[in-house]
Amino acid sequence: MSESSGPAHRPSAVAGPWSVPVLVRERRPRVVVKADLLPAVSVLGTLSxxxxxxxxxxxxxxxxxxxxxxxxxxxxxxxxxxxxxxxxDLAVFGLMTLGLGIVVGIVSWLLRERRGPVVLVAAVLGVALASALAMLLGVGWANSHYTIASAPALGSVVELAPRLESWWVLLTGPLGVTISYSLLVTWNGRDDLGRRLG
Structure with missing residues (x-):
């Protein structure tokens, strides 16, 4: 059995004819916090x-x-x-807040220069705040709309105002925001989420 006299075969490090040398390594984009704080506060206030x-x-x-x-x-x-x-009553409110959350998630994504976790958190908190305020206001307005002016007679049929008996329904709005925004982030697939307009 003969031994090889030459050096062991190593993969060639020489660049091929069609390769382009990398002169500057592109830096991975970082999460922008400071520049997005004021727009995030604006999003939170508008959504409320x-x-x-x-x-x-x-x-x-x-x-x-x-x-x-x-x-x-x-x-x-x-x-x-x-x-x-x-x-x-609970289902109608839940579907309305879920729809609001989906729309807010899409609109927040369209703020291209502000895409990222800061605006996403502001959108989630804004929808949660809007849902909580709507729950309190809606019950009050429903009570005033279905007010019984005089004492009802025996055997009469009256309508009681709609009511919301569970605070768990407030999770549907933020859920809609996170689902729609996350799907758009996954669909985009870019490191900077397309923040740069160039």
Whole structure:
């Protein structure tokens, strides 16, 4: 068995005819915080104003619960299937805030020069704040809309104002923001999220 007299074969480090030498290594973009703080505060404040139209729309769209007065002291008994509207009120509010969150996530992504986690956090907090304010305002406006002016007669049917009985529904808005924004980040696939306009 003969031994090889030459050096061991090593891969050639010589550049091929079509290779381009890398003179400057491109730096990975870093998260911009300081420059995005003021736009993030603006996003948070603007989104909190959306609580007013959201509350008004819910107070008019959510179905009231119809009950019958069964005693002279005002004891109420819900009509058949009317108690389901307690869930309907919650579902309508949840779908409205989820839709708001999806739209806010897309609009926040369109702020191209401000893309990143700072504006995303501001959008999530802004939708959460708008949802919480809309929950409080909407219940109040619904109560005033379905106010019973005089004492109902025995056997009469009255409509009770819509109500929201769970604070867990406030998670739907931020969920919509994070899902839509995350999908757009994944679809973009660039290190700087396309912040540079060039």
């Amino acid at each position: 104003l959306l609580s007013f139209p959201l509350a008004f729309a819910w107070s008019r769209l959510a179905p009231p619960e119809r009950v019958r007065i069964v005693a002279a002291d005002g004891t109420q008994s819900p009509l058949e299937l009317e108690s389901w509207h307690r869930f309907d």
